[in-house]
Amino acid sequence: MSRTDLVALADRYDAVIVGGGITGAGILREAVRTGARVLLVEQGDFASGTSSWSSKLVHGGLRYLKNGQWRLTLESVRERQRLLDEAPGLVEPLTFLMPLYEGVKPGRATMRLGLWLYDRMAGQSASRWLARDELLQREPDVRQSGLLGAMQYLDARTDDARLVLRLMLESVAAGGVALNYVQATLRSEGGRVVGVTLQDRLAGQTREIAAGVVINAGGAWAGDLPGAPAGAPRLRPLRGSHFVFPAQRLPLKQAVSWLHPRDRRPIFAYPWEGAVVYGTTDLDHGETLDAPQMIAGEAEYLIEGLTHQFPQLGLKARDAVSTYAGVRPVVDGGKDDPSAESRESAMWSAPGLVSITGGKLTTFRVTARQVLREAARQLPMLAPLAEQAVFADAAALNPAQQRLFGRLGADAASQLLAGSATSELALIPGSPYAWAELRWAARRERVCHLDDLLMRRTRLGLVLPGGARDILPQVQAICAEELGWDEAHWRFESARYLDHWQRRHAPPVA
Numbered sequence: 001m002s003r004t005d006l007v008a009l010a011d012r013y014d015a016v017i018v019g020g021g022i023t024g025a026g027i028l029r030e031a032v033r034t035g036a037r038v039l040l041v042e043q044g045d046f047a048s049g050t051s052s053w054s055s056k057l058v059h060g061g062l063r064y065l066k067n068g069q070w071r072l073t074l075e076s077v078r079e080r081q082r083l084l085d086e087a088p089g090l091v092e093p094l095t096f097l098m099p100l101y102e103g104v105k106p107g108r109a110t111m112r113l114g115l116w117l118y119d120r121m122a123g124q125s126a127s128r129w130l131a132r133d134e135l136l137q138r139e140p141d142v143r144q145s146g147l148l149g150a151m152q153y154l155d156a157r158t159d160d161a162r163l164v165l166r167l168m169l170e171s172v173a174a175g176g177v178a179l180n181y182v183q184a185t186l187r188s189e190g191g192r193v194v195g196v197t198l199q200d201r202l203a204g205q206t207r208e209i210a211a212g213v214v215i216n217a218g219g220a221w222a223g224d225l226p227g228a229p230a231g232a233p234r235l236r237p238l239r240g241s242h243f244v245f246p247a248q249r250l251p252l253k254q255a256v257s258w259l260h261p262r263d264r265r266p267i268f269a270y271p272w273e274g275a276v277v278y279g280t281t282d283l284d285h286g287e288t289l290d291a292p293q294m295i296a297g298e299a300e301y302l303i304e305g306l307t308h309q310f311p312q313l314g315l316k317a318r319d320a321v322s323t324y325a326g327v328r329p330v331v332d333g334g335k336d337d338p339s340a341e342s343r344e345s346a347m348w349s350a351p352g353l354v355s356i357t358g359g360k361l362t363t364f365r366v367t368a369r370q371v372l373r374e375a376a377r378q379l380p381m382l383a384p385l386a387e388q389a390v391f392a393d394a395a396a397l398n399p400a401q402q403r404l405f406g407r408l409g410a411d412a413a414s415q416l417l418a419g420s421a422t423s424e425l426a427l428i429p430g431s432p433y434a435w436a437e438l439r440w441a442a443r444r445e446r447v448c449h450l451d452d453l454l455m456r457r458t459r460l461g462l463v464l465p466g467g468a469r470d471i472l473p474q475v476q477a478i479c480a481e482e483l484g485w486d487e488a489h490w491r492f493e494s495a496r497y498l499d500h501w502q503r504r505h506a507p508p509v510a
Helices: 022-033 062-066 070-086 108-122 132-138 160-173 219-224 296-309 364-375 399-408 410-419 435-444 450-457 469-483 487-504
Strands: 012-018 038-042 091-101 128-131 147-158 177-180 182-189 192-200 206-216 235-246 255-259 266-272 275-279 322-331 346-350 353-357
Touching (some): 022 038, 022 364, 038 160, 070 091, 070 108, 091 132, 091 266, 160 450, 206 364, 235 296, 255 296, 353 364
Parallel strands (some): 012 038
Antiparallel strands (some): 128 147, 235 275, 266 275
8 A cells, every 4th residue: 555645635624643653553443434534644654653562462450450440440451452353363362370479579469369350351251260380381491499380371472553553554455544754843824723724744745734623643743743832741751661571582472461570560572473562661861752662771670580480481682583672651640660650641732632641552442442432522523433353353263374364454464465476475484474464564564665665554663683684685575575675775774774773673782
């Protein structure tokens, strides 16, 4: 699907959404269903901000339950279950084990009570106690000194960028319009926001668009929208950094969660896309929002926690295949401890404008419907319709097909399978991705830069060594055929990508 030119846009839309992360994509999906004419613009690539650098968990959040955030926990576990039912292959169940030790809190009784409440909210009974021997059979590398056993519970994992992209592209197929690499500035007349001025950051074009209402879904950037009236809440951007380890060095069969020995914060490691994600930190991010990366102190903190729980593996930062960091758009509640800040969303309005920030990946649908109800106060046609499935169920497929159908959606996956050579349906060595997925993304998924393809449409840049440097010759051939990149353009893009990967994602050498 080629990128739409600004000159092809209509002069007016009922709603213009600014922000192409999970919140904006969810709002687009719900808004298109009302029959409204809806345009979404994103200043970078889709999901290139927080929504591709999260912990990639679709979860209720035991920590929120501990902090007394009952409504947020209830919403989260219910939305988790909806996504598990609606998007198999994209949102997958994930078993968590939390080892417990003699004389160390929380104890077995406390965990059982918390998980009983967690299960009741989800309408299921998924948690249970694992004795020491059973735990060690399943995860033999956990720390054994003082080990009593573990509590087992259920959450879910996803590819956060693919979740955003599937929402976005299916909304476009249903009649919406979505543009990446387009900057928006609000236009106002007589104290009311009446539309946006758009600038295509790649082609240099500009265009004025009228809007019944503008929805600011910029996440951590929501307070910086050019032309916005005063009234935004004070944000406290918090950075979460993660390691990605090869499965051979951190061989986990399920997720393991534990408390860091330094500050008792929950940390976790779990299998993801053929590798293992481990994190996370939760620190005030005082740098530019556009370039979050793991710093030395975070690496030391995370490796300390990993060594504590898996001492016999001898893992070092240099053993990782990559790192990544994202900035959470948290509303500043004045807490001393960043982790104590609420993950609730915040919404504010002005004539012609509704703004939203904060919130969680898991609850994007709930947030989207809240935003549309607020927008409907100004434009009644945007009132959300009765609740319905966000995604079509693909549960009848075999496991290999289910992954592809979950990531791309049924129509796109069927077309990919029907139109791909058998050789391109083979997996790229060391990854769960087929060559055909790269070709499909280049051809149909609004790829503008090499990092769009390797860091978001696929996650090859995270799960293969060196940012997937070894397969770049094959990627070049695909980009030449599907994107028309000549040798000079490829040299520019590959140099740009490798520099980006080295600065943002290369593991520390220590």
